[in-house]
Amino acid sequence: MFTQLKNIETAFQHIKRFSIAFLITCLLLTCTVTFLCFNEMRKADNRMLILYNGKVLEAFASERKQNLPVELRDHIRTFHKYFFTLDPDEKSIAAGVTKALYLADNSAKQAYDNLREAGYYNNVISANISQEIEIDSIQLGTEAPYTFTCYATQKLIRSSSTVLRKLVTRGNIRVLNTQTDNNPHGFLILGWETLVNTDTNLKNLKS
Template sequence: MFKQLKNIDSAFQHIKKFSIAFLIGNVLVVCFGIYKFCEVIYRERQTIHILYNGKVLEAFASDKKSNLGVELRDHIKTFHQYFFNLNPDDKAIRATVTKALYLADQSAKKEYDNLRESGYYNNLISANISQEIEVDSIKLDLNQLPYVFTCYATQKLVRSSSTVMRKLVTQGTVRELKEQTDNNPHGFLIQRWETLVNTDIAAKAEGR
């Protein structure tokens, strides 16, 4: 009888251990399933489907900070292109410079006003000069806020008789805005912008 009771107690202990192990196993499986489900949901949220030329393409969204340097350089480059790529037409100049002013603070507006008051834009129009800019490089410091940059570029002033090349160096800082807009898609604002160097490099007569 005692042996039978002992066997029953031993069997109960085995069943108890098996039940606990089974329960723990189920909990682990459920937790793993929840983890994988959340991982799939996150991956799906990072996936963007784009319709291009009648085809559905898959793209992946990325964190803004992972591309911070790229976005800052593009913002700075875009600003300089809007500000310095000019055609000899007052309406066109106003349109492109206005786009640039959305990307910077009052320091850019001040520079624009100074150029207008000095007759710079009128000279471009009267002499039928087109102005183009090529951004060569942008030095950027991401270790401090606001971000400090120096932009190195080459200006080209095209006249009917000659082309003048100019060296342009500007500097300023960039801070992040809370929102992105159609006029400022990167959500940055250039501050304390100033021109350090703007000197002629060479002049080339047309047709030579």
């Protein structure tokens, strides 16, 4: 009788240990499957399909921090091109400057007002001058507030000559909470100022 009870107790202990091991295995398996599912869902959120020329292409999204320097430089480049690209037409000048002012604070508006009061835009129109700008390089700070120094070359094209002008500007950039059609990167240039704006060369155009 005692032997039978001992065998029953031993069998119960085996079943108990097996049950505990089975339960732990199920928990581990459940946790592993859950982790893998969430990991795949996160990857799927960063993946998108693009239809291009009738073909479906797969693209991957990345965190903004990885692309932040590229976006900042493009914002700076876009602002300068809008502000300094001029044609001898009042509406064209106003349209370009208006686009630029969406990308900067009142410091850019003040610079525009100073040029207008000095008669700069009237001279561009009356002398039929076209102004272009080429961004040479942009030095960018790596921590907020992001500081920058922009080095560029202006080209003032007249009917008889072309003047090259060295341009250096600097400012800070604030990251906004929203992005709009007028400011697609969601940045704002602060305290913008011109450090250098001098003629460097004169090229006579061939007739």
